[in-house]
Amino acid sequence: MSLKDQVIADFTQRFGAPPDVVVRAPGRVNLIGEHTDYNEGFVMPLAIDRHTWIALRPRSDGTVFLHSMDHDASCTFGLAQLSKDRGWQEYPKSVAWALHDAGYTLTGWEGTTICDVPLGAGLSSSASFELAIAKAFAEVSGFPWDAPKMALISQQAENQWVGVNCGIMDQMISAVGQADHAVLIDCRSLEATPLPLPSGTSVVILDTTTRRGLVDSAYNERRQQCEEAAAFFGVKMLRDVTLDQFTARADQLSDTTRRRAQHVISENERTVAAADAMQRGDAVALGQLMNESHDSLRDDFEVTNQELNEIVDRSREIEGCLGARMTGAGFGGCAVALVQSERAADFVASVTAAYHDATGLLPSAYVCQASDGASVVAR
Numbered sequence: 603m604s605l606k607d608q609v610i611a612d613f614t615q616r617f618g619a620p621p622d623v624v625v626r627a628p629g630r631v632n633l634i635g636e637h638t639d640y641n642e643g644f645v646m647p648l649a650i651d652r653h654t655w656i657a658l659r660p661r662s663d664g665t666v667f668l669h670s671m672d673h674d675a676s677c678t679f680g681l682a683q684l685s686k687d688r689g690w691q692e693y694p695k696s697v698a699w700a701l702h703d704a705g706y707t708l709t710g711w712e713g714t715t716i717c718d719v720p721l722g723a724g725l726s727s728s729a730s731f732e733l734a735i736a737k738a739f740a741e742v743s744g745f746p747w748d749a750p751k752m753a754l755i756s757q758q759a760e761n762q763w764v765g766v767n768c769g770i771m772d773q774m775i776s777a778v779g780q781a782d783h784a785v786l787i788d789c790r791s792l793e794a795t796p797l798p799l800p801s802g803t804s805v806v807i808l809d810t811t812t813r814r815g816l817v818d819s820a821y822n823e824r825r826q827q828c829e830e831a832a833a834f835f836g837v838k839m840l841r842d843v844t845l846d847q848f849t850a851r852a853d854q855l856s857d858t859t860r861r862r863a864q865h866v867i868s869e870n871e872r873t874v875a876a877a878d879a880m881q882r883g884d885a886v887a888l889g890q891l892m893n894e895s896h897d898s899l900r901d902d903f904e905v906t907n908q909e910l911n912e913i914v915d916r917s918r919e920i921e922g923c924l925g926a927r928m929t930g931a932g933f934g935g936c937a938v939a940l941v942q943s944e945r946a947a948d949f950v951a952s953v954t955a956a957y958h959d960a961t962g963l964l965p966s967a968y969v970c971q972a973s974d975g976a977s978v979v980a981r
């Protein structure tokens with residue numbers, strides 16, 4: 603049974619009638635542009651064909667009731683007095699809080715949710731949950747859907763309520779994703795430019811199955827180092843420093859700060875170059891830029907782990923692989939490879955075997971399709 607059928611069946615059984623509406627929002631994989639979003643730089647992710655689904659109907663008592671099929675648990679909260687707690691129910695609460703804070707008048711609802719974005723794998727299951735919740739509120743409360751604004755509100759929910767200091771990439775792509783396209787996002791203006799994947803190529807997600815430890819503190823430390831570097835150059839964000847400006851004064855920075863800044867500044871240039879390559883349909887150039895991105899994240903930004911390096915190295919040895927790199931925050935989780943479509947099935951089998959031989963771990967590798975951002979799928 604599809605997730606859509608499952609969520610509808612659970613809703614119908616639980617509430618005694620079919621849902622009024624079904625919404626979903628996707629997870630993401632980032633092709634290139636890593637650790638650039640919080641420097642107001644460029645990213646180029648795609649929304650993947652894995653989603654958080656919610657089947658729901660409005661309630662008239664200002665209350666939200668949500669059953670999670672994944673957690674086999676339910677939560678309920680009143681919109682009038684939201685209070686912080688811990689656990690998965692903080693995501694719906696956080697979005698309710700941020701929407702209210704932005705001035706929206708909210709209607710309550712009841713529903714069921716299910717998700718096939720793997721949790722904690724670095725594919726933005728949290729952002730997909732947040733955007734699905736925002737979409738649910740938009741539907742029952744009847745306010746217009748402004749995708750970048752909903753992304754900002756969801757980011758605020760995650761930053762200020764959940765307490766994770768993420769950038770805007772994950773929420774933006776879950777909101778603005780487009781089927782068969784990656785999206786170049788300017789994280790300063792939030793301008794989003796969909797770009798078709800080069801013909802004859804496929805995107806393969808490679809889950810190392812290692813999970814990120816201490817990621818929040820390492821992530822925050824990187825952010826701080828980027829801010830220090832920006833302050834040194836007298837600009838608001840590293841986005842404002844060109845590679846030439848950097849090179850001219852790089853020797854005055856401490857070794858660590860210099861390498862962190864080198865990554866961000868060069869990654870912004872690579873991401874813009876990758877968008878050019880996409881526009882030309884130049885898959886070879888795109889793959890090469892992805893390789894360079896990984897090397898920079900490994901050597902200068904230092905956010906890979908051994909397993910990410912292993913799966914990327916093994917990928918690059920396989921025929922038909924045009925480029926491979928870690929994706930997301932790093933320290934574990936997933937890599938992404940661009941491969942020739944005709945070789946994609948062989949690639950998945952070969953990389954699975956090679957990574958297993960090298961590490962003893964069984965990765966999960968699959969071809970993904972770029973999908974649309976948060977949307978209503980049934981009424």
Ligand code: GLA
Nearest residue numbers: 636637768769770771930931
């Ligand atoms: C995480 C964050 C994003 C972004 C990436 C790194 O996924 O949520 O905002 O910073 O790491 O590119």
